[in-house]
Amino acid sequence: MSPLAALVAALAIPLIGALLIAMAGRAPNLREAITLLTAVLLFLAVASLTPHVLAGGRPQLALFQILPGLLLAFRIEPLGMLFALVASGLWIVNSIYSIGYMRANREEHQTRFYVCFAGALGATMAIAFAGNLITLFLAYEALTLITYPLVTHHGDEEAKRGGRVYLGYLLTTSIVLLLVGIIFTWNVAGTTDFLPGGILGDHLGKAATGGLLALFMFGIGKAALMPVHRWLPAAMVAPTPVSALLHAVAVVKAGVFSVVKVIVYIFGVENIAGLSSVDWLPFMASLTIILASIIALRSDNLKRRLAYSTVSQLSYVVLAAALLAPLSIVGAVFHIAAHAVSKITLFFAAGAIYTAAHKTEVSQLDGIGRRMPVTMAAFTVGALSLIGIPPAAGFVSKWYIVSGAAASGQIGAIIVLVVSTLLNAAYFLPIVYAAFFRPPPAGDAAHGEAPIPILIALVATAAMTVALFFFADVPLQLARQVAGLPD
Amino acid sequence: MSAFSHFSYWVTIFLMIGGLYIVIARGNLVKKLVGLAIFQTSVYLLYIAPGKLIGGTAPIVADGFQVYSNPLPHVLILTAIVVGVATLALGLGLAVRIREAYGTIEEDEIADQDRATEREERGA
Amino acid sequence: MIGEHLAALQVVVPLMAAPIIVLVRRGAFAWALTMVVSIASLAIALALLVQVREVGVVSYALGSWAPPWGIEYRVDIVNAFVLVLIGLLATIGGPYAWRSFAAEVPEDQHYLGYAMFCLCLAGLLGIAITGDAFNLFVFLEISSLSTYVLIALGRERRALVASYQYLIMGTIGATFYVIGVGLLFLMTGTLNLHDLATRLGDVAHARPVLAALAFVTVGISLKLALFPLHFWLPNAYAYAPSVVSAFLAGTATKVAIYVLLRFYFTVFGKSEIFDSLPTQDIFLVLSVAAMFVASAAAAYQENLKHLLAYSSLGQIGYITLGIALANQAGLTGAIVHLFNHGVTKSALFLLAGCIWFRVHSLRFADLAGLARVMPLTCAGFVVGGLSLIGVPATAGFVTKWYLVLGALETGHWWIVFLPVVSSLIAVWYVWRFVEAAYFREPGPALIGIKEAPPILLLPAYVLVALTVYFGLDTSFTVGTASRAAEVLLGGLR
Structure with a gap:
């Protein structure tokens, strides 16, 4: 064709x-x-x-x-x-x-x-x-x-x-x-x-x-x-x-x-690099990253927590682009892909939990990892990726964004990224911990995993999240072209 | 030049304002139409008065007549009168139909009935 | 041979049809003749448009009396565009009128209704085509008188009152206009619009000319329902028979806007009169008031046709805003909106008629869940609504583009945001319909209701399709409008 x-x-x-x-x-x-x-x-x-x-x-x-x-x-x-x-x-x-x-x-x-x-x-x-x-x-x-x-x-x-x-x-x-x-x-x-x-x-x-x-x-x-x-x-x-x-x-x-x-x-x-009248943009993006993370931390509803996590993660892209450094642009472009696969995994997991167990709140998820191990394993992969821990896609984009910020000497952005990583960990890891290491509440209805199509989709996106770390060539090549860097 | 030399204009303005006032101030649908007719009449005067020259005749070329009045305003106003009559007739026709439908031609009573209809619709 | 007389035929054909219809006194014949006349009008209008695109101006001396003594029909790109709009909406309205009249008008009055429709058509076309200020008044009254009758044909008694109120306001408006023309005639001795334009240059600054401008402006503003001279419009549109509402909403106010354009840019354009009056500022303020106040009023209406009527007032505000901007982009926006809004609003009124035809009510309370039983009607209505909002790929978007561009050219930032912010109010009132029709459970009023018959739906859908088409392919609308704007601005010093 x-x-x-x-x-x-x-x-x-x-x-x-x-x-x-x-x-x-x-x-x-x-x-x-x-x-x-x-x-x-x-x-x-x-x-x-x-x-x-x-x-x-x-x-x-x-x-x-x-x-x-x-x-x-x-x-x-x-x-x-x-x-x-x-x-x-x-x-x-x-x-x-x-x-x-x-x-x-x-x-x-x-x-x-x-x-x-x-x-x-x-x-x-x-x-x-x-x-x-x-x-x-x-x-x-x-x-x-x-x-x-x-x-x-x-x-x-x-x-x-x-x-x-x-x-x-x-x-x-x-x-x-x-x-x-x-x-x-x-x-x-x-x-x-x-x-x-x-x-x-x-x-x-x-x-x-x-x-x-x-x-x-x-x-x-x-x-x-x-x-x-x-x-x-x-x-x-x-x-x-x-x-x-x-x-x-x-x-x-x-x-x-x-x-x-x-x-x-x-x-x-x-x-526009170095133009003082556009300096507000990285500032607004940083503010969004931090504030949205805090709101996510305080939300008990799982989908709401994920939604605010998205608001925060989107501003990673905006911040990365607003740093106006070639390497951070690469990070911005790559993060579009990385966040997509990670966040879709998390949402699929939330939907699977709702379908199988009819649970919507974070506080209800104690011990659910034992009944739905595949779902929660996939959830963990997505969460680790968004926190920025290798081997997951989120690490790659964060790496590039930080490199870009460091290369152009924008220390403030690096601090924001570090703080936000801690906040991400703070609102994702307790879910993972509770799911796998806390006992399920007494009298909880017995249920297994969600239907097969849901599981297939879930595993596929989790696999993609990891794969994007190991086989990042094509997206990175595209991203470098956007930023005007040699391949 | 005295105020009197603009006599026709003063009459025009008086009819215009008077007619318009009746249209606005009267609640009776027929009286409103009367006002409207007076208002329109002022326009006839506005057109025709300046078309007349003192001592002028109809614009027919004949020996001994040098000064002619402009005929065009008369022609225009003939048309305007026809339009005015048609408007008045239609307005009166509507007033008759309104009287048949509402039993009154007083504006405020009609408005009351309409409001009642609306309340009814909202209730239903 | 016929080609030479197109300009005269444009008016004569519908004008002659009316008495024939009255003589024959048959509803079916009246309908057929109206159809023929409408299609002929559209064809002639299109032919004229093609002609003026080639030669610029078509001048026709009526009865071979040479202008400026005789009456001249003068077609340029500006009024050719308006003629096409009128012809188009009449042609679309024709098939619709058959069922609409059958449902809403007593049978023995059908032929009279069609006769009035032909007269109204002749009047509107005449206003647009004539080059003579007094002749324009006569056509104005022909169209107005027939319009009053058409509105009074409405099925409710409130239609009578609406018609009466319109008669009073309309006559005052027309009389103001004729007073203004009289003053101009006194000062210049001519009634030919083109001739007036040249002669006014010599008498500029004379106070009667100023008064004439004021009288003409107020008179025409009454006819075009410029806020706050709009009180006659909502009831007149709401209680008239469906097809009449649709035709009037698309043509009557639009023709009045054309008259305003003609007077402001062609007649007064060459004189220095505008420098001594803050006309532009006044229009700007009134347009903004219309765009916001009337649109907001639309959002509070209980009756769908009232909503559409108030929305029309707001949309007229867009057009007058473009006129107030008085630059190439703004004027293009105004003229293109004149056309696009005519098409869109007619479509919406036709669809409202479809709803009435089945549900026999247009109150929001009765429209709950309508989308379940009349999906096509509702879908079409939503598309038309999107055009009112100005969503891209609809006709309404084009307008907004040019208005914002025109506002940018003036350099006043606050004007730039007016058209876009006011379109949010349109979102509000359009979504009232969406939420009523799509999100509520159908009430008892909708039991056994079916989709509207194709003969009603099809004409409406043609206009809906045109709404989308003119949002995507703007070569005809914008091309014509920008040339019209050039012609009008060329009249300025």
Whole structure:
């Protein structure tokens, strides 16, 4: 398949899949088979592009003009390549997990669920491969809207409230800040294309650059930089596979991906390095890392703890990008992948616990490791990865971020990372300890592991988390290309 | 130039304001229409008065007549009168229908009935 | 041969249809003739648009009396665009009207309804096409009078009161306009808009011209329902028959906006009058008030059509904001929104009509769980709502893009955020519908309710599709609007 054909396929497969899933709504087995097939085909299409991009190829596709001078255009570069690989790869696992979870919990409206899921992946692919800001924005808003029915899946009062917060935060930030930022960029630079080295050049003054950066960083609400993080815990009302999608596969990753993309390809790392008006960004990111960790530490609800952990981990990426050092950019890019596989493992584990034992609070998990050893082992792998202990993926990204901070002499960032590592350990390790070393409470209902599809998905992502440590070549190579470092 | 030399304008303004006042101040639907008609009449005067020259005749070329009045305003206002009559007729027609439907043509009584309908809908 | 007379035919065809319909007195014939007339209007409008894209201006001397003495029909890219919008919405409304009238209007009045529809169409097209200020007044009254009747056809008695109120306000507005025109005529001796523009240059600063500007502005603002002159609009739209609401929401206020554009940029554009009045600031303030106050009022309505009507007031605020910005991008935004909002709001009113057709109520309390029984109608409504919000890939997004761009060009940062912040209010009121239709359990009112019949749904869906299409492929809308903005700004000194 030629790179261009593969690009078209990657964009079209999820949408065609969504259509077929909708048509197969009455036959659950067929519907789920189509979901899996779509996921696998999508991954193959994306994977087939990787060697080409690694070799320096940049396939592009311009569809048509949305506004005069503004094309709906796609262009694959290393960062988008990596994001697409992660999202499409995890979608396969997530689909397997969804099938197990949705059937075991007898959820309603499953067709709508799978259709929206496929649609969300389509939007994610468009975000990953967007060739300019306007295309990115279009896909970004599409992703928000298509995930809304997923977040409010249960359709009850609580889901409605969660949906309001979700939509309220994401639409408000994107329309009021991001859109204005994009139009401002277009007005100043005369283009919105993503180009290596940035497009702003010296068009803007110091203060205006800082202001524009603020429009982008807070406008990309999906990156959950405080204080626009509230939607993420609110979206926890959704079924677990959706949480996994939000946290690992698509939504928040689309956020931090956009952050990195804007910093690298719109502002240009070298253009804004050393500019005092952008110094607030690493500070805000550090603040988010620490505060979110503390909130996570104080949350007893497992999914809520994981949600705040995500808020904190996302700001790792923002911080790493904001350090504006090549090695930390590598860390930022790699962490998109590392956090994805680690966090999806943790969410799958939380969902497995809910499915098998109907437990949602951390304090209920005493001794559960004896009944669900596989689940909790996978949970441990994910937790270790996010703390940053080898041999897990999280260690690699942290290594690069710290190296970048050290190389550019930003000691403050290193201190933040150390403190946050301690906090991560403080909110993850007690769960692991309690699960394996405390006796289960008396009178606890007897239960075993969750259904097989859930376990398969769980083990697969845990394995990926470890594998990403040992076989980090491809993502690292892509990340080095983003940062402009030699392979 | 005295105030009297702008006599026609003063009349125009008086009719305009008077008509508008009636439309706003009266609650009776028919009286409102009367006000509206007066208001429109002021416009007829506004157009026609300046079109007349003292000593001017109809613009028919004939010996002995040098000064002509501008005929265009008259033509325009003929149209405007037709429009005004149509508006008045339609307005009165609506007033009749409203009277049939509500049993009154007083604005506040109609508003009361509408509010009652609304309360009923909300209750149901 | 016909090509030369297109401009005249644009008005004459629907105008002649009305008396024929009244003479024949048959509902079915009336409907068929209305359909033919609507399609012909659209075709003529498109032909005119093609013509003016080539030659710039099409001038037609009515009865061969050369302008400025005779009445001139003058088509340029600005009004050709408006003509297309009117023709399009009339054509879409045609098939819909068949079932809509059958359900909402007594059968013996059908043919009269269609006659009024043709008259209204003729009036609106006439306003847009004429180049004569007094002729414009006559068409304004033709369209208004027929509109009053159409609104009064509504099934509730409140429609009568709404129509009466509109009659009073509309007549005051039209009379203000004609007073302004009278003053201009006194000062210049001409009624031809183009001629006025040149002659006003010589009499600038004269106080009657200022007064004329004020009268025309207030009169037209009444017709376009500029906040706070909007009180007639919500009830008129809410109690009119569905197809009438849809047609009016898309055309009546839009044509009035066109008149405003024509007067501000073409007629007064060349004089120095604007320097002596803070017109721009006044419009800016009123637009902002409309965008926020009227939109917020929309969110508190209990009736879906009221909600849409108040939302229209807010959306008109976007258009007048673009006019107040008075630069290329802002004006492009205003003109493109004039078209896009016409399409979107018509679609929404048609869908509201579909809901009424089945449920016989538009109160939010009765719409709970509607999406279960009328999924297509609700889905279309959500798409239209997204366009009101201005989500990308819908027509509403295009407007916002240009308004923000225009605001950036003025250099005032606070204006930049106005259109985007106010679109959040649209999220609020659109989501009221979403939550009612999708998140509540169906009430007793919905038992046995089916999806609306295709003949009603299809026209609505054509407009919904256009809403999305004009959000993606903007070459027609933005291309035409930006050229129109150039033409209008070219009229400025």
